[in-house]
Amino acid sequence: MRSRIAVPAAALTAALALALSACSSAGPGAPDAGKAPGQGSSATAASxxxxxxxxxxxxxxxxGTYTSAGTIDDQGNPFNANATLTAKRVWFWYNPDVITYSPTGEVQYNPDYLSDVKSEVVDGNQRVVLTLNPAATYNDGTPIDWTAVKATWQTNSGADKEYNAADTEGYSLITSVTRGTDDKQAVIEFKGAAPWWSSLFTTFLHPKAATVAGYNDAYVKAVHPEWGAGPYTVGTFDAKTGDLTFVRNPKWWGKKGKLDKRVYVNLESDAAANAFKNGQIDYTSAGDAEGLKRLSGVQGTGIRQGGSPFAYSFYLNAKSPNLQDIQVRKALLESVDRAQIAKIQFQGLGDYSEPLPGSLLLFSFQKGYSDNVGAVIKHDPEDAKKTLDAAGWKPGSDGIREKDGKKLTVTYTLRGNDPLEKATAGALVQMLKPVGIQIDLKTSTAADFSKILTDHSFDIFLVGNRAPDPFGTRYLCQFYCSDSSSNIVSIGSPDLDKEIHAVAAIADPDQQTIQANAVERKALEQYGYLPLFSGPSIYGIKTGLANVGATIFATPLPETVGWQK
Structure with missing residues (x-):
């Protein structure tokens, strides 16, 4: 839920299917340093x-009623490693929504839960003091107080491996959560600076759910409205079908929800599209260009399209035989025309366009974004040829380069039979052939995706990452530390690790991002990643539905969702 989530890159299907839910000033020499969103070419695009x-x-x-496809799947606790994005969305409708973000990632504290927030760095360590709303109470009568903050930390800290936590990063840096001036105040102490701390406490886990059994098992194909809080609570839930209805919560102390009912119907994507066309549901994802065509023109509906918090990249495995040579990786990435790849991916999506992505950490619309990729990796096939010449790779009789009797052949792993991914692979073959690099295509299935990444059984692979929050600097180590399990491309060095860890110790978020951009440029010089595109979020939505659609990082509060006057 809170880590950068690797997702298969079968065209835009994954990117377009998800809309809800990495910080802050550009580094020296960055192309758009000092420019706010809306200024400069990289910040004015549709993304x-x-x-x-x-x-x-x-x-x-x-x-009124708002109906869409969805369910809790098997695991309804969004902190659990087995939870899906759908589980997170469902949780949002009947549990505390303590901290949310604007579309571009500005932090928003919900006054229905937080009366006051203080954050400071004391002797190099982050201290956060949350003063909770006196009225904030779980549906079972348990006060939402410092013990809820403590339970959220302890279950996700990684200290007890029995908790099947999705992400312990961040929580593990907390040294204590203690009672403040009274039960309604929580004092959170970190080891080191943590300017991104808000991403850890967007919601709270009820203390009664903080046992191992409660955390791992209580929400499996089950809901616990008594442990929830908010403007809505569970009306009905069918564990067999997965269908779920929320109704107004009579125990809510804030502004009441506008809807009479919020309904989730458990439908597969094709069935959801048909239900939308038949007027049975109010919202569904287009999925891809074909889906967009399918949902367009439905009476009483419209298409909503915007940016998405996804980044799709070519991953180069630095441990593969012919890619261990950094000069080969450099030449390969210099040979790729990213604009052409994006054009292939966005065909059929009308006039959608976006800038070429410049970072694995931040998006072009975020404060502090820097085009680090453009500063390091140029599309320059002629320079790629010179690089390979200097590295001893000479063209053979068939044009494919050779060294020590071995041809420069690299395998590209395809997922399934998706036509856009096939087109992308074909384009890559044609881009690299004139440089003297032969690409062999290897087919895999969707079920193979995780195993391919875990086993590092690829040379080149198209992979997507979803940002669950706007704090990209937090994920610098996840991508680039040499000992990170998420560094699937196997680049990095001990010296670079030291620089990355030094970035994490910077207390000021603006300064942290400046340095993160500088370090990312160094990391990109190891030529393991080539960011390619993000893609849009596209939805079919019934006319008049308010605060629903392409939101990027924003999560409009449940009480604001409904039908426009």
Missing amino acids: AKVDYNPQPYDNVKEG
């Missing part, structure tokens, strides 16, 4: 666009 009919609370009608 920054939101399209969700944002409406204030008072402009949303009283009553």
